[in-house]
Amino acid sequence: MATRGFVGKRRPPxxxxxPPGQYDVGRDxxxxxxxxTPRLDPDLWTLTIDGLVEHEHTWTWADLHALPQSExxxxxxxVTTWSKFDTSFGGVSLDLLLDAVQPQSEATHVxxxxxxxxxxxxxxxxxxxxxxxxxxxxxxxxxxxxxxxPVRLLVPRLYFWKSAKWVTRISLRDHDEQGFxxxxxxxxxxxxxxxxxxxxx
Amino acid sequence: MTDTDIRRxxxxxxxxxxxxxxxxxxSRPPNAVILRLEVxxxxxxxxGQHYVIKLTAEDGYTAQRSYSVAxxxxxxxxxxxxxxxxxxxxxxxxxxxxxxxxxxxxRGPLGGWFVxxxxxxxxxxxxxxxxxxxxxxxxxxxxVGRTDLLSLAVSARTRAELPYADELAAGGARIVxxxxxxxxxxxxxxxxxxxxxxxxxxxxxxxxxxxxGFTGAATELLAGLGVDVRxxxxxxxxxxx
Numbered sequence: 001m002a003t004r005g006f007v008g009k010r011r012p013p014x015x016x017x018x019p020p021g022q023y024d025v026g027r028d029x030x031x032x033x034x035x036x037t038p039r040l041d042p043d044l045w046t047l048t049i050d051g052l053v054e055h056e057h058t059w060t061w062a063d064l065h066a067l068p069q070s071e072x073x074x075x076x077x078x079v080t081t082w083s084k085f086d087t088s089f090g091g092v093s094l095d096l097l098l099d100a101v102q103p104q105s106e107a108t109h110v111x112x113x114x115x116x117x118x119x120x121x122x123x124x125x126x127x128x129x130x131x132x133x134x135x136x137x138x139x140x141x142x143x144x145x146x147x148x149x150p151v152r153l154l155v156p157r158l159y160f161w162k163s164a165k166w167v168t169r170i171s172l173r174d175h176d177e178q179g180f181x182x183x184x185x186x187x188x189x190x191x192x193x194x195x196x197x198x199x200x201x
Numbered sequence: 202m203t204d205t206d207i208r209r210x211x212x213x214x215x216x217x218x219x220x221x222x223x224x225x226x227x228s229r230p231p232n233a234v235i236l237r238l239e240v241x242x243x244x245x246x247x248x249g250q251h252y253v254i255k256l257t258a259e260d261g262y263t264a265q266r267s268y269s270v271a272x273x274x275x276x277x278x279x280x281x282x283x284x285x286x287x288x289x290x291x292x293x294x295x296x297x298x299x300x301x302x303x304x305x306x307x308r309g310p311l312g313g314w315f316v317x318x319x320x321x322x323x324x325x326x327x328x329x330x331x332x333x334x335x336x337x338x339x340x341x342x343x344x345v346g347r348t349d350l351l352s353l354a355v356s357a358r359t360r361a362e363l364p365y366a367d368e369l370a371a372g373g374a375r376i377v378x379x380x381x382x383x384x385x386x387x388x389x390x391x392x393x394x395x396x397x398x399x400x401x402x403x404x405x406x407x408x409x410x411x412x413x414g415f416t417g418a419a420t421e422l423l424a425g426l427g428v429d430v431r432x433x434x435x436x437x438x439x440x441x442x
Contacts, residue, residue: 001221001306005298006256008264010290021255021265023290031413033437034314036420036430080438081265117431146413184313185216198216198311 018083019192025082029138031146032080033165034180035116040166042150045115047097047134051171054102061150064134067092072133072156077192079159089143089154091135094127107172111179112153114166120179121188122155122162124172131157134167159190159197214313217244219255224303225278231361232285233330234296235271237278238305245274248337249316249408249436252281252309256291266291269333269410269436270310271365273340279307282364284330315436319347321405325374326397326419328356328411329364334436335410336365339372348372352400356392356415360384375400394422401426410436 012018042061050056070093077083103124110127112120126132133154136143143149148165155162161181182188187196195201226237246252248270255265272280285296299305317323317338325335332355342348353374357363359381370376376383377392387396392415401407407428409419416437424430 001257001304002259003256003294003305004303006258006264006294008256008258008262008290010264011262021263023264031437033416033435035435036424036433037417038430080267146417180314184214185311198308200218 016085019077020195021197022077022081022083022192025084028082029084029087029147030078030080030082032078032161033146035118037145038116038166039145040115040150045151045168047151047168047170049097049101049170049172051111051173052104052107053172054104055100057097057101059097064092064136064151067096070096070133072135072154074156076156076160076163079161079186079190079197083192088139089133089135090137090140091133091151091154093130094132094134094153095130097134098128101172103172106174109173109176111171111173111177112162112164112167113169113171114164115168116166118164118166118180120162120164121176121182122158123176123189126155126158126162126189127170131155157191159187159192161186162190214247214250214316215244215310216313217309219306219308222279222305222307224299224301224305227299227301229296230282230364233282233364234285234292234299235280235282236295236299236305237272237280238307239277240279240307243279244310246270246279246310246337247316247318248273248341249334250310250312251334252279252307252311254281254291254295255306255308256294257306264290267311269337271333271336271340273337273344275344276340282330282333282336315408315410315434317341317406317408319345319350322350322402323352323405324397324400324402324407324423325351325353325355326392326407326409326423327354328392328415328419329362331411331415331436331438332357332364332369333410335408336368338408339369339374343372350405352402354392354396354400356411392419392422394426397422398426401428405432407433408436409433411438413437 073088153167222238356377
């Protein structure tokens, strides 16, 4: 249904491809949060990967920084319809960490938990093959608190609520269990190119 | 039903799909537009929920944004207060072009976290256009006769810029103005602990809504007043047009 009188004045430039329903936010980086922003002491923070793995493991801040570093440069897409082009985050590839714990063959999904109690769910395959990172820098600077600093999950291929801020635990499971926004009506996968914003999309 | 049920997920907030709404009433306060829509086959919302409004050009190009509902569930029309941003593709269209009788594609209600159903005490702290979901909560509280459960503090630069200022004042909200003195004598200043201290209760949820800067400051103030941060629910937004 065309909307009477609507022309659209924020179309992406020729050659730029945005997922459906998204617009370019430019240099802004809006903050979305549902709960109080914590003050995390990196020295007390840990990341644990457990569940259906051969070797459950917990990393400290120093442990992760001792691993080979990896950068993502590309676009990110928020379900509230803004996209940010050509931005960068630095940290470690989740492939390294998953290789260390060795997922069991029955593992199909992950349930991600933050220090605040925020949770989200993803298929395990969305964290593999260079699709996901644990990051602590943005555009070369330490990740700010409101954007999940000191450390967050980054899964740029999916809507950004999957990239849990202040991540502390990733549990591998043989089934999908809904996280915070997913229980509140948002999609279990959240692929921006398929416009999977809400349950049922 | 209580808000605890909502937190535990034992009662889910309603959600609805796409509808073709008809614009029935329009009013234009400064830098904003209030749209009142008739929605066929409407799923009634809970106060605090939002809708998506989608605009489609003749060539199929679309733009969509989320807007909190201002009306209470018992209102036969669905009301939105939308801030008009000059470079806002959707908000400027809604404010400048839409006329009574137009059809708009909308989807909702959506969201199940920032919701209040008059089942428990609440504290609402909102700035600027962030007052909109709080207004829905106030209207619902009035409708069900439970305004005793509501404590409200709302902030804007001036009273003229505060959406629904008269209604919020009549509802007992603490009016916080940053650029002018308030009618009750409060001196122009950002929201402070002294504004919130009389409103903080022993239990219930604190709903904090506004810009990122506002929600961050309000959350720090509440935490400083001894509020367990797990009682705080935030809806924050950056500029989006």
